[in-house]
Amino acid sequence: MEINGVSFRDYACASANLVAGMSLEDVCKVLSLEVPVWEDTKNQWNGKMAEMSMDDMQFYGEVFTNPKQGKFANVVGGAEGPEVVLAKFPEWSDYIKMEQHMSVAHEYGIDIDLDKEYGISLTEYSQLAMHWSGYWKKYVIDVETQTSQEMINGVEFSEAQKEASRIFKLNGELTDKWENHFKEIYKNKGAGLSDDIDF
Template sequence: MEINGITFENWAAASANIANGMSIEEVCQILRIEIPVWEDTNTQWGEKLADLMTSDMNMAMKYGEIFQNPKVGKFANVGETVSMDDVLKKVPDYDTFMKITMHQSKATKVGLDAGTIIAEYGLTLQQWGQVGMHYSSWVKDKIHEENATPEEMEMFNDSDKKWAAHFEDFYKEQEANLGEDIDF
């Protein structure tokens, strides 16, 4: 299946590479299309993926796999690949993962860009996605498959609470009240 001559695999790889910092111009050059064709293709594939996922969750899994490793199709030999081991050096444990997660969450509530926060930790959006999948699987394994101990459950909860409180305090002076000038 193709949209504007672009396969699902190439669209997913292009999307992942854009999230990883590749310019749309470079993506279009690799796909040998013009920017308006990319924009239309991207919109259509995004809508198609939503439809496909309602009937077959394997498409979401495939998209996630390509997003984690976009070295497929026309992007197979493009750019450098950062290994998961290298990414995990930046986010070596669950506590660090929660620190970044809560930083991003609280920062967006005061109008800051989540991607900028992620970049402050030396991560691309693609790498952050990889880290998120890694720790989601790790937590699932710990809690559901290994029957986490009370101490481990406390560690999960304490980390969440600690970083939420830290960044709540950090951004307390920057809270946005978009309706403060509206009288009812």
Template sequence: METINGVTFEEYAAACGNLAQGMPEAQVIEILGLEKPVWDETLDRWNDRLGELMTEDMDYATRYGELFANPKAGRFAQVETTAMDAGELLQLVPDYETYQKIFWHQSVAASHGIDPVTVLEGYGIDLGKWGALNMHYLNYQNSLLDHTAPDYAEKFNYFRQLQDKWRSHFESEYSNYKSDLASDIEF
């Protein structure tokens, strides 16, 4: 198994997932038994190597996404963290339609000057959890939009219908919303 400074691919992906879900960098470094400069080098080298691996085989992107979303692997497997496992995350956003709903809610709200993070908070989700959920559902979306699959047209139609449904829903909901981004500026 390939390592960089003693850190495996699985541990690298798990470290990134734990960081995204709020684990302090100092705790990640301690768990991996590294010094800060060695961690920085390890992270840079794994980031570069991930690009190379994905060029060779896109299954690495899928595996990275799985580990990012469920970062209990390698030396992180038995560590108590605030990171949610995949099952807990999927309780927040149990299906692809719910994911699309939240995605379009954020997108349309942001176009009206509303902070998309506050939209996430309304669903009980923070940025770290949203990042992990994105990895999970983008992997699903990639399989959904595989143009080589025999049922591609049906899946693509499903994808477009969901997008249209939720975009239209939130555009209608925010149609009368006027943002005043300059209201707190004094001259």
């Protein structure tokens, strides 16, 4: 199905590139549309979101981490691929720092400007989040844990289980470190959202 010659996936890529900083004029050029036709296309696709398949909706959610797909694959402007932001911030601790910065600031009613603080866009932050959630899934979530019987019998942990345990522990340490760091920074800069609520 297409609306004004634009498939749902092209619409999703266009939306993701707009969020990533591509100009509306450049997006319309890629789609060979005039701006008023894009606005009509956008409104119609937005109205059909509830009718889309699970696969389409999954693509819509994921395309914001890598907008360079389909007709936008080789277009200059907007977001680059995830390898660009990973070159800037290659360490897992970098992402946990940003995550805790945003989380703690939000508790104090402060919105973080990622570009000002870290020189990245929201799309690039999403790319980091997707990369490290994949890492967590592969090396922690997907690793089989020992059964209770294996524990009782003193079966040694496999190398994968040892690594999963190491990563799990490191995640806790880094999260605590950066959460405490930013709570110290923001403790006098704003009121917590629950400060004015009586329990």
